[in-house]
Amino acid sequence: MKLRKMTSAGMMDCKKALEEAEGDFEKAIGIIREKGKLVAAKRADRETSEGAVKARVAGGKAILVCLGCETDFVSRNADFQNLANAIADVAIANCPADLEGLKACKMADGYTVAEAVEAQTGKTGEKHVLAYYAIVEAPFVVEYIHTLNGKLGALVGFNKEVPAELAKGIVMQVASMNPVAISPADCPAEVLENEKKIAIEKTKEEQVQKAVDAALKKAGINPAHVDSEDHIESNTAKGWITPEQAAQAREIIKTVGAEKAANLPAQMVENIANGRVQKFLKENTLMEQEYQMADDKSTVAQALAAFDKDAKVVATKRFSLND
DSSP: OHHHHHHOOOHHHHHHHHHHTTTOHHHHHHHHHHHHHHHHHHTTTSOOOEEEEEEEEETTEEEEEEEEESOHHHHTSHHHHHHHHHHHHHHHHHOOSSHHHHHHSBOTTSOBHHHHHHHHHHHHSSOOEEEEEEEEEOSEEEEEEOTTTSOEEEEEEESSOOOHHHHHHHHHHHHHHOOSBSSGGGSOHHHHHHHHHHHHHHHHHHHHHHHHHHHHHHTTOOGGGGSSHHHHHHHHHHTSSOHHHHHHHHHHHHHHHHHHHHTOOHHHHHHHHHHHHHHHHHHHBGGGSBOTTOSSSOBHHHHHHHHOTTOOEEEEEEEETTO
């Protein structure tokens, strides 16, 4: 029982470790730790899609951390939750710069966070991993943990104190809507480049399809009957289109599609693509999103400005085990 309290290992594991160590508690602790390392190594390739997300706020600092495991059964265990909470407490007490820094922090029992996670792996026989860690520093910080499953959390930092209801609404918005950035100006260049590329390709495909559909209708062929090779074959078999119409449709799709693709007005494509990117930014950046707690169509930026025109969101962090 003494060794169990010291290590949180199972009773049989403690008994075997003491027998192997011939009653030496220090050696027994080492054996239990080595067992944890062995189990962790054996299960290194396992998925950790379950776990617990925890948050802590202290003054102008807040942390978000996730302890991951393999099954929901283990994640709901009291020992697992206690360890996740203890790690969160260590994180807010030390505010390390990154995940590796948190792993090196010491727990109350003298173990590092990394060693404590490893020991829990040995205890349960299931892979445990420190899946995420983030810190936000701002004049005013709020946190949110989704209470139904504890697998989703968010932090929002403001440049000044804002009303509790508004702050809670905005941090919940970050958790639920998962914006890619605070504002369009903050959106990462690689995200914008990717969205622009997607928008250009989608615009080209739509313009080509419009030309093909117009040519098919002019030929007396329903575009919906020939929108794929499978449909052409099945609709021919059903008698909805004749073999001659099927052949004509294939020719129109090939020739009209190629001609339109080769002669698309570059400026028109650019303008439509830019409009799509702007729509993406409105829907996916926090300040431009429609505020979910508002009764009208006001944005998050407008909701903040209604309280104080100088109030701003300066930082956000979000993590979900379900993404």
